[in-house]
Amino acid sequence: MTSAPPTLSLQDLVVGYGGEPVVRGVSLEVSHGEFVAVLGASGSGKTTLLRAIAGYLRPTSGSITVAGDVVAGPRSWVPPEKRHIGVVPQEGALFPQLDVAGNVGFGLPRRERRTSTRVSQLLEMVGLAGLERARPDELSGGQQQRVALARALAPEPDLLLLDEPFSSLDAALRVEVRTEVHALLRELETTTILVTHDQEEALSIADRVAVMSFGRVEQVDAPWRVYEAPSTLSIARFVGDLVELPVRQSKEDTALTSLGWVPVTTEDLPAIGSHALVTLRPEQLALVSDRTLGNGSSAEQTALGTVEAIRYHGHDSLTTVRLEDGTPVAVRAAGGAGVAVGDRVRVVVTGAARAFPDPVV
Amino acid sequence: MVTAIPLLYLVVRTVDAGGESIIAALWRERTLETTVTSLTLVLSVIVGCLVLAVPTAWLLARTNLPGRSLFLVTAALPLAVPSYVMAYAWIAEFPGMSGLWAAIWVMSLATFPYVAIPLTAALRSQDAGQEEAARSLGLGPLATARRVTIPMAWPAAAAGLLLAALYTLSEFGTVAIFRVDAFTRVIYTAYRASFDRTSAAVLSLLLVALALLLVIVEARVRGRASRWRLGSGVKRAVPRQELSRGASALGLTWMIALTVVSLGVPAWSLTMRLMETRRFGFDFTELLGALVGSVTASAIGAGIAIALALPIAILAARYTSRIVRGIEGAAFLGHALPGVVVGLSLVFLTLALLPAAYQTLITLAFAYAVLFLPKAIGASRSSIEAVPPALESTARSLGRGPMRAWFTVTGRLAWPGIAAGALLVLLTAMKELPATLMLRPTGFNTLATELWSRTDVEAFGDAAPYALAMILLASVPAWLMGRWLAGTPGENRRSGTEDDEPVHAQQVTYVGGAR
Structure with a gap:
């Protein structure tokens, strides 16, 4: 464990859309199997950070290292499809032209899509066994998110990114799906980064919470530390009454x-x-x-x-x-x-x- | 059901002719040749539309090409040029043009906006989420295009291709100008050579069958048009691709070349012809007479169409029983009815049942109503749908009777859409050529027939003012349709009428114009 490189390492990462940078110098290490929540208000740069890690955005400076390989840095760039990073987008972003099985098997090699039992295993894992032939628009919001999770897990990514995956669900369902997803990812030992603006969500399921504000990570700590020993007054105000x-x-x-x-x-x-x-x-x-x-x-x-x-x-x-x-x-x-x-x-x-x-x- | 009467009569008439003569007409070598020619024409135009529309849509929707908002307009403008006017413009400039290739060329230029504009809208309105998800699952840019972007944009393109194909199949003027023996021209010629009207009837039915086949094939390949977006959050636009300097130059060259061949050449040709006309003098009273003729016949046609459309539209907008859907579907068959077929069947019908009505203004107007009924239904239906039924029931609860409630609430609110539908029928009917040629009273001229008679005798210079008048008239619905096509992505027929701003609801109104 100690000799293995961290699954994800960010060094002085700066990301922007041309004008003022949105992420202004973030450094963060996530080790294998860890569940880290990036917590921030809207506009804090947390989603931009996630999009840079996924490879959808090119950082202005700094570097991103995944499992020891530099995927974005001064002289290197690995496109998203070669990073082995799974993403569960905010609204699921299921492919509407495909059924559930087609969505889940999307990232598998052609042969495995047809023959292997992997798709049904994954569906069973996320509690949707038997829904292979269903259409995305026939599913409830919570089911869509579970399909998106199964789809992201299918190619066995090194790192899983969750972009506010529960925010579109209503309150009762949110807690239920969140708890299940957490238990599943823990069991699979999947290294996960969850981006959220919901402090209760971040504190309740993460091993560590990185609090972002104005493009910077202000504190990375265990949930109880973030709540009981916030490093700034603004964090103290943000994480609870x-x-x-x-x-x-x-x-x-x-x-x-x-x-x-x-x-x-x-x-x-x-x-x-x-x-x-x-x-x-x-x-x-x-x-x-x-x-x-x-x-x-x-x-x-x-x-x-x-x-x-x-x-x-x-x-x-x-x-x-x-x-x-x-x-x-x-x-x-x-x-x-x-x-x-x-x-x-x-x-x-x-x-x-x-x-x-x-x-x- | 009125729409179906001409068609039914055509069937009766054909069956009357007896099995032997039907078989004789069907099994002639000529029939096979005609079918092959028409199919070649339609399939080639489909390919042509794709070749012209796909790069255009990608450049306009997904890149930072300079001047793309201007090119979006120029890509829609060919809709304002009736295809046989475009054919006339080309042949006037290059008198050597004729045959299948010339027809494919002109029809592709005239119909590619039907594909390019909805495709642009579809590509532009796609959420970035799916493409990003595909990338994170290990697909490169090309594989993402193949497995995500294209399948999601396909329904929009398929609907546009169906329009282009139906338009081409029923096009008469262009194929006649270039002397291509496609169905429409052969039917018209057989009808003119009046000894062979059974053959014309049989070929007409074959043509309708082909058109229906196209509709069915399109429904199959389009697959299930599902809601293209799941969930309800704010969608994120796909970022535009930064073009390198070389790629920008290439893209600009493509767009300029396309604009030149689809708009520049016709404009140049018509301007030159117009100047020749002015040099030789021109009879304006004749032009005025044709204009009056066009407006009169089309206005009566639009009136009949709206009168027929309103009950269907009201039923279709408020109730969805199987019978209502059946009636609406039957009315939509009008899209697959070429003008030459409606013209022919009404000639037979009037001669057999009501000889007094043969070649009268009212029969011509009725033909327009049958042909363009779907446009009228589409427009009225979506504007009626946009009025919440709760308003009408509230009016009832406040003590108004059903009729009065409808007229003071729903009718009152929906009338701009209904009126726009009537205007659309009026303007489209003015461009109609083959049915007009067959059904018009002797001595009655419209812009289309005057233009036709001049290109027929290769008096190209004299035709220019008529062509120009037609373009000016046609640009009104083309402009409306362009706004609709640009405003509604893909097939999502009903979206936007409820929660978007009213302007948007008006744009959706013209869905009938496109189908």
Whole structure:
């Protein structure tokens, strides 16, 4: 494992469409069998990056190496058909003139298309056994995506690229298809890059998440690191709900905020200057009724406020509390919050906050 | 069903003639020769259309060729030149032209836009997704073209080829000018030599059978025209290929050469003839008389066509029972009915049943209505379809009766499309030649017949003003059709009427004009 070259290696990749580059210097390594999600808002350059890896776009500079071979670099260019990279496009892009079997077998050598059982094996693998003769327009959106996946997997590519493959499906189906595809690719040990703007999707199925913004990869990390230890404030905001509090003063490893004195993670201590923000995830906050606050917890880490709104989701709830100094904070609780709008509550912080330079100042 | 009456009568008439004379007419060497000639002509024009249209469509749709928007217009313009006017222009400039090759040459030039324009639209509107997927599955550029691009663009090209083939098969003027013994000319000659009308009837039926065969073959090779795009996201256009300087020069040369032979030569020839005419003086009252004749007959024809088309169009747009589809299909047979056949059958019909109607204006107008009924149906139907039925039912719920609701809501909203259909029939009928020659009252002249009589006696100079008048009249539907062809990719007949802007719905309206 250690001696084998990474399946994909990008070096200072710059890609554009003539004018300003869209991808501005991306370096990334993906090792065999890994599932990496490229997460970014629309316009962040993630799809352009994927199209460059697939070979649909020629990079302006930098290099792309697949399984040790340079496929795009200063002096080399390998066309998409010679890269052994499978692609599942956004809408599936099935060939409408062919039936399902014709689509799945499209990338196989002519002899295998006719005789081998590979097509039906693949269809069985993606849960569409027996649909060989169906026409693409007779399939549901989820089935079309599965056919597109089987088609991309048929030639056994070194690397599989998924371009927002689940975004056209409705919410319930999206989770189902996503989970199945993930399990299948894991079982096949297929090296995969998933491009998505859906942070929940990226965090839930990837081994590592590369967060892109304005053409650059800002952080590559395990999903929990991206969520709990984002390297910038914009990543922190992008990957989930965020409570942001200005720092009034700091003392050792704590910062004074509207919620009182809040502990800050050691790695972020250098960031606490005069103009800093601390951030907390809503689930790091909890509500206690004003009266029941025991002597055990320090009153310094709490603040009083009024419940302003409650968004109840069944499995959890998000309560907005307006603190006495006017700052709104979001508090997530498993199940219902047990309070009503207008209740006086005390907000308690658990765990440590992150700190970032305040972008407004 | 009115459309079918002339054809049915032709069958009755042929059967009446008795088995022996049918067999005699069929088994003559002449019949075989005619069939071979017509088929050679049609197949060669199909090949010619492909040769002219495919490189053109690729250059216009897939490359960064300079001036491509201008060339898109010039590639559509030959539709404005009636093919026998084009034939006349060529023979006036090169009097030596005659025979099969001359007819193939002119018909290919006259009909290639039927293929080039929908093919351009189809190539342009393809989503990049499929081609990219093919590349990622290991296909090179040529294999991608063969296995993805061409199969996906094929329905558009096949529909265009069918139009070109039917047009060529039923073309009378061009084959007559170049003295090619194709069906239309042989039928007309047999009819003129009035002792042999059974042979004309038998050959007519054979011609119709050939036309139907073309329709069936096209439906087979086109295969199932499915929705060419799955899913609903925004589609990404295929990037245009950057041409090298040499390739650009080659592409420009091709487009300019094509423009010169399809438009330049006819324009030059007509201009020269026109100047000769002015030198020798020209009778304008005669031209005016022909124009009045054309407009009168065509306008009555358009009126009859719309009156026949509306009930069918309303039924076809709102209900889809088997009977309705059958009626609509029968009306569409008109596309496969050559003018010479309709002319001939109406001659027989009037002589046998209603001698008073023989060679009257009303019979001529009726022939126009039969010939161009499909255009009228197509136009009215798509504009009626574009009106949501909910509007009409809302009007009913607000207390209007069915008729009143239709006229105040659906009819009111659909009338521009219906009127455009009538205009299309009117303008197309003005170009009609063989049926006009057979059915017109004695002494009644139209632009087409005047042009014909002058080219017939090789008075080429005198014909130029008539040719010019015809081109001006014909450019109106050609322009409309060009807009339609450019606006709707491929076969997707109904797309765009519902969710696109109204202008687009108007373009779709002319689908009947093309088929």
